[in-house]
Structures are given as C-alpha cells and as structure tokens.
Amino acid sequence: MAKLIIMALAFLVCAASRGRCEEGGTSPLQVGFYDGKCADVDVEAAVGAVVASFYDRDPTVAAALLRLQFHDCFIHGCDASILLDGPDSEKTSPANRRVRGYDLIEAAKSSVEAVCPGVVSCADIIVMATRDAVSLGGGGRYTVQTGRRDGTISFASDVNMPASSISVSDSIKVFGEKGLSPTDMVYLLGGHTIGVARCSTFQDRLYNFQNTGEPDPTMDSTLRDTLLARCPQDSDSDENTVDLDQNASSSSTVDNSYYQQILSNRGILQIDQELALDQWTRPTVDAIAQGLDFNMGFGQAMIKLGAVQVLTGEQGEVRQFCNRNN
Ligand code: HEM
Structure with missing residues (x-):
C-alpha cells in the first residue's frame, strides 16, 4: 500500500513537471530495473565487461565518461541526447567538442543488444558505464538506478554548459x-x-x-x-x-x-x-x-545527477543505435 502511494505521488510530480521527472525521492527510476527483463542476462555485468576492456587499454575513459554523463544530464536531462548524430545535434556544439567516450557507449550498446534487443536504453548505459569507470578509477562503487528512456531531441543551440569562469x-x-x-x-x-x-x-x-x-x-x-x-x-x-x-x-x-x-x-x-x-x-x-x-x-x-529530468515509462524510446533515433 505504501509503495502504491509513493508511486502515485511520483506520477503526480512527474505530470506536474510536463512529463519530465526531477531528481530525488520521487524519481521513478529503480535499482535493478532490468532484472528479469532480459531472461538470465545480467545487463549491468555486460556493460561492465565492455567498460573494463576499454579501461584496460586506456584508463582515461573514466574521465571521458564522467564528463559525458555530466554533459548529457545537464541538457534535456539524462536522456542520451548528447549521443545523437546530426548536423546540428548537441554533440556538435562547441561545449561538447572535446567530449569523448561515444565509442565505448556504442560498444556497450551493441554488446547488450546482441543478447537482449530493444530493452536497454542508451541513457541507462551512460549511467551504468560511468559508474563502472569511476569504480575502476579508484572511486567507490555506487549502486545505480535504471529505467531511463532515450530522448529524441538534440540541438546544439540548446547546449548551455557552465563556463570555467562561472562564479x-x-x-x-x-x-x-x-x-x-x-x-x-x-x-x-x-x-x-x-x-x-x-x-x-x-x-x-x-x-x-x-x-x-x-x-x-x-x-x-x-x-x-x-x-x-x-x-x-x-x-x-x-x-x-x-x-x-x-x-x-x-x-x-x-x-x-x-x-x-x-x-x-x-x-x-x-x-x-x-x-x-x-x-x-x-x-x-x-x-x-x-x-x-x-x-x-x-x-x-x-x-542524483543521473536522475535529473529523466524520461521514464512510455516517454521517449529505447534506441536501437545510440547515435540515431529509431
Ligand atoms: C561548473 C561546473 C563545471 C565546469 C565549469 C566544468 C568545466 C570543465 C572544463 C572547462 C573542462 C576542460 C575541457 C576541455 O579542456 O575541453 C572540464 C573537464 C572535465 N570535467 Fe568538468 N566542469 C564542471 C563540472 C563537472 C562535473 C559535474 C563533472 C563530473 C561529475 C565534470 C567532469 C569533468 C572531467 C572528468 C573532465 C576531464 C575530461 C577529460 O579528461 O576528457 N565536470 N570541465
């Protein structure tokens, strides 16, 4: 009963924020969202294996992913909009010119798609992969929440990242x-x-x-x-x-x-x-x-960063390829 009330409250808060859910206790994300959705495949382990193999070759992928998650979550929320290709997509904006790690996310996505097609969002893969990279880089291993959906909108003109001279x-x-x-x-x-x-x-x-x-x-x-x-x-x-x-x-x-x-x-x-x-x-x-x-x-x-303005439920989509909409 308590769980039902919390879910109803979460729904109302999300509805009031025009379908995009803010961080915090009302986030509809959950730990282990993919459990049981991909037969016996452990989605987080599959992503983790790809991150480990990239990290072995180049430990700077940890920095790349941290920055990638920050830049994804700050524009249109954590919806993988930064991954979309296009002549005028977020990726092309000057603020994102040096953002790296796209190849790792794409590799993790194909690894997961091969065993569980159409289920795991690119937005979740960014967050899972960043967690793994932080842990490989010596930080603690935090528990990620999942259940994000991918956004379909990505414009360079929407990118407004803080400058290094910000007060x-x-x-x-x-x-x-x-x-x-x-x-x-x-x-x-x-x-x-x-x-x-x-x-x-x-x-x-x-x-x-x-x-x-x-x-x-x-x-x-x-x-x-x-x-x-x-x-x-x-x-x-x-x-x-x-x-x-x-x-x-x-x-x-x-x-x-x-x-x-x-x-x-x-x-x-x-x-x-x-x-x-x-x-x-x-x-x-x-x-x-x-x-x-x-x-x-x-x-x-x-x-908390990973829960900023996420799309969930029926919102957005689960992209087949992270660099383009379905
Ligand atoms: C006010 C907030 C922030 C500002 C103004 C800022 C600014 C910058 C700038 C100017 C760079 C160098 C980029 C370049 O040389 O092209 C950078 C790099 C980086 N930022 Fe931030 N940042 C902020 C917050 C964050 C946050 C919240 C994270 C992650 C949680 C983050 C993670 C990183 C990482 C890991 C790098 C190094 C990337 C690499 O080596 O490829 N930053 N940041």
Whole structure:
C-alpha cells in the first residue's frame, strides 16, 4: 500500500513537471530495473565487461565518461541526447567538442543488444558505464538506478554548459535549477579529480585574469610557473593539456586529492579554485579534503545527477543505435 502511494505521488510530480521527472525521492527510476527483463542476462555485468576492456587499454575513459554523463544530464536531462548524430545535434556544439567516450557507449550498446534487443536504453548505459569507470578509477562503487528512456531531441543551440569562469554563486544557481544542492555541486566538481583541461580553458588565469593584464593572484606561484611553460601565451592553446588534479601521483585516481590541491591554491580552472575560496563552499571542501568519505558523497551526488529530468515509462524510446533515433 505504501509503495502504491509513493508511486502515485511520483506520477503526480512527474505530470506536474510536463512529463519530465526531477531528481530525488520521487524519481521513478529503480535499482535493478532490468532484472528479469532480459531472461538470465545480467545487463549491468555486460556493460561492465565492455567498460573494463576499454579501461584496460586506456584508463582515461573514466574521465571521458564522467564528463559525458555530466554533459548529457545537464541538457534535456539524462536522456542520451548528447549521443545523437546530426548536423546540428548537441554533440556538435562547441561545449561538447572535446567530449569523448561515444565509442565505448556504442560498444556497450551493441554488446547488450546482441543478447537482449530493444530493452536497454542508451541513457541507462551512460549511467551504468560511468559508474563502472569511476569504480575502476579508484572511486567507490555506487549502486545505480535504471529505467531511463532515450530522448529524441538534440540541438546544439540548446547546449548551455557552465563556463570555467562561472562564479560559485552562479554555479550554485545552475546546479540548483537541476535539483542539485550546493553540497552535491561540491562533490560533483570532485569529478575534476581525474582528467585534463586544455590550456585555452584556463589561459586567462595565467596572462590576463579578468582583463587586468595580470595573472590570477590566487594561483600558487610554482603552479603558475609550470603552467606558463606548458601553455605559452602565443601558442595554439587548444592542443596542450594539463591534469585537473595537480597531485601527480593521483591525477588518474578518483579520490579526494583534488580538494587538497585547491586548498593549496593549485586548482586549474577558475571555478575549481573559487570552490576553495568561497565562504559557502569552503567548509565542505575542507571536510572532504580532511577525510570525510569522498567516495560515498561522490557516489550519492552521481546518483542524483543521473536522475535529473529523466524520461521514464512510455516517454521517449529505447534506441536501437545510440547515435540515431529509431
Ligand atoms: C561548473 C561546473 C563545471 C565546469 C565549469 C566544468 C568545466 C570543465 C572544463 C572547462 C573542462 C576542460 C575541457 C576541455 O579542456 O575541453 C572540464 C573537464 C572535465 N570535467 Fe568538468 N566542469 C564542471 C563540472 C563537472 C562535473 C559535474 C563533472 C563530473 C561529475 C565534470 C567532469 C569533468 C572531467 C572528468 C573532465 C576531464 C575530461 C577529460 O579528461 O576528457 N565536470 N570541465
């Protein structure tokens, strides 16, 4: 009876939000949605095997997938709209130009389609694969919810991702619009514990911070010297990259060292650094850096990210191929 009441409430909330369901307790997603829907095939294990084989060859797929999920969920919700090909689809927008991991998702999809056709959505595959990659990268293994359906709409003009120069307060607003709290935001930015950024995404901090003609005074001077060598002012700043987590021994590991680095003024992106300087986010940054369970908090925040504006039930479709509508 209690379950029925919860389901009815979830339905009403989804209906009130024009068919798209927000994160949180009312999400109609569920753990183990595919159990029993593919005979005896373990869908999550099938996806996990593909992720493991990609990760073995190239561990940077973990960073690729984390960013892919973030960029999928922030535009039209977690509906795999980022995967659709087309002359003007989300994938083609400048903000998504360096997003990677499409080949892995496609490989996981064909592996699953081969044993259980037409059942498992691409939106769910993104979320399952990202969870597996985070776990392989040293983060905890969180339990994913599934049951998403794939969207059919994907326009580059709809892509409005936060810029690296966004302020903490504006970022809190943007995450809040997706139903994510400031604490979720601090944990999710911990995604920058792995992966790289091109010089062009932070070069202003080295040479002309906020049009002052000076470097960002908050940046650690040793870090600045290293970055100046890596990102010369007149070079083509689109090709060189630097690790987002400047702790060389853990720049490929999902852990809390990103927070320790930003507390030492060694953040790469402006938003990374400001997270440690802002009075609202600093206490959470301090706590995580000092050992508050990052893996658990990050996993919970990823679960919430994965529930943003999902399509479920009869909404959308289950794509046959992730890069095109049926
Ligand atoms: C205000 C929020 C955020 C901003 C402004 C931001 C910005 C950026 C920028 C500028 C880059 C470098 C891209 C490039 O060089 O082309 C980047 C990389 C990355 N971001 Fe974020 N990001 C944000 C939030 C997140 C979140 C929530 C996650 C995941 C949970 C995430 C995961 C990553 C990862 C893993 C990379 C490295 C990708 C790779 O190595 O291929 N970011 N981000």
